[in-house]
Amino acid sequence: MKRVVIVGGGVIGLSCAVRLRQGGAQVTLLEAEAEHATVFSPAASAAAAGMLAPLERAPSPHEAVSLDSFGLWRTRQHGAEWADGVRFDGAVVLNASEADAAAFCANAERQGRRATPLSAGQFSKRTGFATRIQNAVFVDDEGVADPLRVLSGLAMQARAMGALIEYNTDAASLSAHAVVAHDDRVFEADAIVLAPGAWATERIMAAAPSLKRIRPGKGQLVQVELKRSLPVTLRGGDFYMAQRREDVVLGATMELDRYDRVADKARTGELLASAERALPGEIAPAGRAWAGIRPMSPDGWPMIGPDCEGVFVAAGHSRNGWLLAPITAEIISAYVFGAEIAPEWAALSPARFGTA
Numbered sequence: 142m143k144r145v146v147i148v149g150g151g152v153i154g155l156s157c158a159v160r161l162r163q164g165g166a167q168v169t170l171l172e173a174e175a176e177h178a179t180v181f182s183p184a185a186s187a188a189a190a191g192m193l194a195p196l197e198r199a200p201s202p203h204e205a206v207s208l209d210s211f212g213l214w215r216t217r218q219h220g221a222e223w224a225d226g227v228r229f230d231g232a233v234v235l236n237a238s239e240a241d242a243a244a245f246c247a248n249a250e251r252q253g254r255r256a257t258p259l260s261a262g263q264f265s266k267r268t269g270f271a272t273r274i275q276n277a278v279f280v281d282d283e284g285v286a287d288p289l290r291v292l293s294g295l296a297m298q299a300r301a302m303g304a305l306i307e308y309n310t311d312a313a314s315l316s317a318h319a320v321v322a323h324d325d326r327v328f329e330a331d332a333i334v335l336a337p338g339a340w341a342t343e344r345i346m347a348a349a350p351s352l353k354r355i356r357p358g359k360g361q362l363v364q365v366e367l368k369r370s371l372p373v374t375l376r377g378g379d380f381y382m383a384q385r386r387e388d389v390v391l392g393a394t395m396e397l398d399r400y401d402r403v404a405d406k407a408r409t410g411e412l413l414a415s416a417e418r419a420l421p422g423e424i425a426p427a428g429r430a431w432a433g434i435r436p437m438s439p440d441g442w443p444m445i446g447p448d449c450e451g452v453f454v455a456a457g458h459s460r461n462g463w464l465l466a467p468i469t470a471e472i473i474s475a476y477v478f479g480a481e482i483a484p485e486w487a488a489l490s491p492a493r494f495g496t497a
């Protein structure tokens with residue numbers, strides 16, 4: 142049986158743990174933090190909005206992979222421990238002009254997906270807001286994961302399948318066939334998967350130089366109150382709003398090269414002001430705001446594939462780690478078990494950036 146050690150227990154590491162166990166590997170996952178994550182935990186995954194949004198206005202180089210990953214969320218939900226943490230209600234996308242709305246619909250249609258232009262009245266019906274907004278589009282293929290619920294569900298699922306998850310265990314260094322923890326425990330492996338988010342140390346980067354390309358991208362979210370629950374995700378030009386299991390979040394800032402996880406009133410105030418301009422009098426802050434650190438890659442797409450001998454990276458998911466978690470696990474599993482790598486998967490290899 143192939144022994145795989147995964148470093149990092151965010152949505153990427155946990156998704157890989159489940160998938161690799163399904164494939165028959167013996168899986169050990171090492172996570173530096175404690176088990177019960179909150180929005181203030183260092184993992185980007187816990188702080189995220191959790192939107193599963195594969196469609197954009199313009200074509201993008203890895204759009205097929207995004208749609209495949211969205212499809213995997215739907216199929217894997219059935220019977221999963223985290224099933225009640227994911228919803229697929231679609232999204233309303235705001236556009237600055239009729240031309241932008243038409244471009245969104247055309248791009249969705251080109252990919253075989255449905256996007257429906259909404260009149261101002263239909264916007265109100267879809268969203269429950271009294272404000273009537275022109276040029277909005279409804280997209281069927283969009284969802285949202287409640288991060289804390291799904292992270293705990295993925296951990297339950299991985300354990301139920303026989304994976305060993307070691308929380309409070311910092312991977313201090315690694316070689317091709319072993320990971321050494323901060324307390325000197327040695328975890329031997331036939332393959333190592335690195336999913337450390339934006340938190341790789343110098344010693345981890347020495348064993349997997351492609352991780353040096355990742356920069357931190359601070360993102361802030363504000364919890365908001367609406368007069369009624371939001372039946373869909375709302376995506377505007379400079380803000381979005383997502384209804385999760387127990388709250389609605391308004392997001393998100395993008396502040397590169399920041400590792401601090403402090404929410405500041407100036408930036409969250411800008412988010413609230415953008416939402417207020419679009420929907421006057423409809424949104425009130427609910428009292429909580431927080432920040433997470435996204436692992437940003439040079440092109441905004443993840444690096445998934447081999448780095449040094451026996452070491453695979455699954456990192457740099459930037460703004461779309463939740464969306465892309467299931468396909469990441471699929472690709473990593475193919476590499477670990479030596480299966481065929483589809484060209485669109487190979488295109489996400491860290492090798493696309495050359496030698497770090």
Ligand SMILES: Cc1cc2nc3c(=O)[nH]c(=O)nc-3n(C[C@H](O)[C@H](O)[C@H](O)COP(=O)(O)OP(=O)(O)OC[C@H]3O[C@@H](n4cnc5c(N)ncnc54)[C@H](O)[C@@H]3O)c2cc1C
Nearest residue numbers: 149151153173185186191192312338360433461462463464
């Ligand atoms: C505000 C905000 C909003 C977002 N919204 C969305 C969204 O709506 N949709 C979407 O798809 N994505 C969103 N994202 C992006 C998404 O959250 C990230 O891309 C994704 O969570 C990255 O997951 P990860 O598992 O790679 O990293 P992380 O979640 O950061 O997890 C990495 C884990 O590795 C652990 N670790 C690091 N080094 C070690 C070590 N040496 N030993 C042991 N453990 C280690 C860390 O403790 C951490 O728990 C958002 C992010 C933020 C911050």
